[in-house]
Amino acid sequence: MSTSRLGGSGLRLAYDRRVVAEDLTVAVPDRSFTVIIGPNACGKSTLLRALSRLLKPTVGAVLLDGADIRRLPARAVARTLGLLPQSPTAPDGIGVAELVARGRYPHQGLLRQWSPDDERIVAESMAATGVDDLGDRLVDELSGGQRQRVWLAMALAQQTPLLLLDEPTTYLDIAHQIEVLDLCARLHEEQGRTLVAVLHDLNHAARYATHLIAMRDGRVVAAGEPRRIVTAELVEEVFGLPCRVIEDPETGTPLVVPAARARVGTVAR
Amino acid sequence: MIVIRTPGRLSVRLQPRVLAVGTVCLLLTLAVGVLAVGHGEYPMSPTDVLRTLTGGGSPAEEFIVTQLRLPRLATGLAVGTALGLAGAVFQSLVRNPLGSPDVLGFTQGSATGALVVVAVGGGSAVLAGAAALGGIVTGLLIYLIAWRRGVHGYRLVLVGIGVSAILTGVNGYLMTRVPLMSASRAMLWLTGSLDGRGWSDAVPLLAALAVLMPALLACAPALRMTELGDDAASGLGVRVQRTRMLLLAGAVLLVALSAAAAGPVPFVALTAPHLARRLTRSPGVTLLPAAVIGALITVLADQVALRALPGQLPVGVVTGVIGGGYLVWLLATERRAGRL
Known part of the structure; x- marks a missing residue:
């Protein structure tokens, strides 16, 4: 355990x-x-x-x-404990690096606004999420996927x-x-x-x-x-969905395949 | 970005543009202030003003500067600073560029307090006190009505607009009940004016600023985090509701006391934060630049009212024209689209 x-x-x-x-x-x-x-x-x-x-x-x-x-x-x-909520708001006109830097807030103080650690960790977080080349871009201008990576970078910077x-x-x-x-x-x-x-x-x-x-x-x-x-019984119990559970050919993990719509009889010849 | 670090792990972050805008606006404000003190029936050159301020003037000059003209300037500076600061706090709290004391009803509350005194009779000190009290009570009322598992921006705006509508009705009723002479006194108060202000008008607000301004500035980082949404801010360790309550209380106090000092000078609280944001090009709230720009707009507007226009207009007539005009011009010429 x-x-x-x-x-x-x-x-x-x-x-x-x-x-x-x-x-x-x-x-x-x-x-x-x-x-x-x-x-x-x-x-x-x-x-x-x-x-x-x-x-x-x-x-x-x-x-x-x-x-x-x-x-x-x-x-x-x-x-x-960090949290990335479902729909956070990016302030108008905020840059990517600036938003990621906000993740450092709980580590900062009035007289400790930007330590060398802050700088390093923000850079690392941006590299880890692959947004390091977007640093000067505005968050408003990014695609949905890029934006989510930026928010993840902010959450990571919280360390x-x-x-x-x-x-x-x-x-x-x-x-x-x-x-x-x-x-x-x-x-x-x-x-x-x-x-x-x-x-x-x-x-x-x-x-x-x-x-x-x-x-x-x-x-x-x-x-x-x-x-x-993850079994067919569990999925049925939790979601009320009849299904089969097979092995994911890529990863070997369970793969849920919903049951086909029940056919009403067969087409008459 | 400039970072100043000491060996003892202390570090302060400065945006060069914010610093530059703040410094230029502060110098402009001081320059307008010196010109303002020099203006009047006994004109003084800027050098005379500075000489007198540093203690080298004749007794007559000393009296004119410190007893007659400086109080008016100090009141204007304090009112502008308070309104700029409070306006920036409101706009950020309600996450709405229109969030200002005029829209949220605090101004109307101060007006109600003042009008009651005009109606039943009372001196200018009583009127000032009633204006402050009216604003504070209205703020409290709006906060309590808007409370529902915490106070959230949108509800605050709607409740504020509702309360402001009610109070506008009440104020209209009060105006019809007062005698004509009192009504003109009330109208003058409602416009916002710095005429005949003495140290007794400026000191309460200056004292409040000395306490509240550092307090609000200390809350600024937390306020910036709440712009990411309540949940995200909580996740970053901000106690969202407590921060919001403290900031709201501080801003309401500043607005109420500035109404007590000069009446409800319109539009400064709305314009100053917008100008500050655009000039500094920073996202989100910029409290200190907004405060400096608020002070600049107010003293500048007062000078324009005194000198450029006939008939000694009250400052409130001009703040809208200057502040609003500049804001519209800035919006019209702004190149980057899509930024409110």
């Missing part, structure tokens, strides 16, 4: 009085690439909000290194061992989705960071995750390595 720095047990997550999840228990394994999946409104984004201290559980507490994340100083959390990503591939075409996910996998492998992402596409999740959390109606239906847990 691997250790976990981030998780919570017996959580109740709610917006005002609308309860999204009750008695929810999750643990993010250390150095995993954890992906949370589930149908719309299953509570996966809500869970990510709770894990990133944006949402306070009404019962229970999210623990970061054993301490209630809501009681820790905001900046201290931001040096351990947190844990990084949460809320649907990082939304609004991207298939090639850019794979590009972003490949990048995430590389960051996970090469830099040893723990990644937690909410993804929509089950096959992407099964291919890239080292740890999968499948949710439905605010409950965790299954959690574990994709090869172990």
